Amino acid sequence: MIEQQTVAATSAQFPAIAWSEFRGDTRGVVPRDALFAVLQYLRDQRGFDLLVDITCVDYLNYRDADDRFGLVYILTNTRTNETITLRAFVNDPDPSVPSVVPLWPGANWLEREVWDMFGIGFEGHPDLRRILMPEEFTAHPLRKDYPLQGRGERHNFPVLQRAEG
Amino acid sequence: MALEVPENVVVSKLDELASWCRKNSLWPMPFATACCGIELMATGASRHDLARFGAEVMRFSPRQCDVMIVAGRVVMKMLPVLQRIWQQMHEPKWCISMGACASTGGVFDTYSVVQGIDRFIPVDMYVPGCPPRPEQLIQSIIDLQDKIQREGTISGREFLARQRQEPKRALVELPVISLPRGVSRLPQGVRVE
Numbered sequence: 084m085i086e087q088q089t090v091a092a093t094s095a096q097f098p099a100i101a102w103s104e105f106r107g108d109t110r111g112v113v114p115r116d117a118l119f120a121v122l123q124y125l126r127d128q129r130g131f132d133l134l135v136d137i138t139c140v141d142y143l144n145y146r147d148a149d150d151r152f153g154l155v156y157i158l159t160n161t162r163t164n165e166t167i168t169l170r171a172f173v174n175d176p177d178p179s180v181p182s183v184v185p186l187w188p189g190a191n192w193l194e195r196e197v198w199d200m201f202g203i204g205f206e207g208h209p210d211l212r213r214i215l216m217p218e219e220f221t222a223h224p225l226r227k228d229y230p231l232q233g234r235g236e237r238h239n240f241p242v243l244q245r246a247e248g
Numbered sequence: 249m250a251l252e253v254p255e256n257v258v259v260s261k262l263d264e265l266a267s268w269c270r271k272n273s274l275w276p277m278p279f280a281t282a283c284c285g286i287e288l289m290a291t292g293a294s295r296h297d298l299a300r301f302g303a304e305v306m307r308f309s310p311r312q313c314d315v316m317i318v319a320g321r322v323v324m325k326m327l328p329v330l331q332r333i334w335q336q337m338h339e340p341k342w343c344i345s346m347g348a349c350a351s352t353g354g355v356f357d358t359y360s361v362v363q364g365i366d367r368f369i370p371v372d373m374y375v376p377g378c379p380p381r382p383e384q385l386i387q388s389i390i391d392l393q394d395k396i397q398r399e400g401t402i403s404g405r406e407f408l409a410r411q412r413q414e415p416k417r418a419l420v421e422l423p424v425i426s427l428p429r430g431v432s433r434l435p436q437g438v439r440v441e
Contacts, residue, residue: 216360217325224359233359237324238367243331245370246408 110168119181131158134187143227179204200225271393274303277313282320284347284379296382310336321349
């Protein structure tokens with residue numbers, strides 16, 4: 084486990100993180116309010132210069148789940164090849180976390196995607212618009228309470244006749 | 249007919265001649281969004297050779313095309329683009345819906361995929377398959393050529409007017425017959441004028 088030192092150092096700084104390991108992957112659950120500070124510490128002090136991905140899991144109706152959304156941050160140190168997965172839980176009615184665009188500019192589109200699909204707000208994001216769905220779309224389709232076939236948005240278009248155009 | 253016609257002269261209608269010219273020089277607009285587009289490319293390439301049917305000049309500008317081949321699934325963000333391209337094409341124009349996804353949505357019965365482009369634009373030919381073989385697409389081109397010859401040189405407005413007339417004609421040709429009380433159906437051989 085090459086991440087041992089990083090885990091020990093980060094735990095000393097932020098004791099609230101719950102660390103675990105699964106098949107060689109190091110994972111940590113971070114309290115929502117400490118998220119930005121932990122990410123900043125890992126980038127500045129531990130050399131995690133690459134943000135691989137930001138994604139989200141909706142735990143609605145999931146067994147033994149207490150929180151609604153689990154935000155997942157995957158970080159890599161490109162010098163030591165360490166990889167760490169951090170998770171923060173957020174809940175309705177206003178699920179939001181601070182944006183990490185100031186730390187990694189590449190987070191811009193990743194956060195827009197999470198906003199589009201799950202409706203999680205990113206405070207301080209420079210341009211939080213939809214990225215996949217059309218702008219006039221109102222729902223967040225990857226939420227578990229959104230029906231698979233939608234609410235009729237896909238059929239809400241004008242019909243062209245042969246005589247037009 | 250008193251006039252002597254030489255052997256190598258064929259008499260026809262001008263309309264038929266125009267349709268014959270149209271059907272043998274189709275210019276496809278490839279609207280390829282998925283794997284059907286690969287089969288569409290194979291159809292245009294040398295092995296299957298769409299040039300044998302006079303439809304090999306694929307142009308990527310709708311202003312230069314007269315048959316749109318929609319190959320692949322169309323999502324709701326793409327549909328306004330599709331409609332706009334269709335409107336930019338000049339008359340006369342036709343549309344081939346290639347593959348299961350373009351025709352019905354296919355396996356993608358989800359919130360973002362349009363369940364058949366014929367809900368929003370007119371379609372002349374449907375090609376089944378997932379994806380269809382190039383032979384199937386060629387068959388649809390041949391069938392489209394037959395349709396062009398059959399329909400003649402009518403504009404879209406005339407086509408729509410003709411379509412509107414059709415239910416009326418059906419009513420005229422099948423008159424409503426009121427039977428006498430107690431009779432449920434006419435005896436065989438009796439005709440009501």
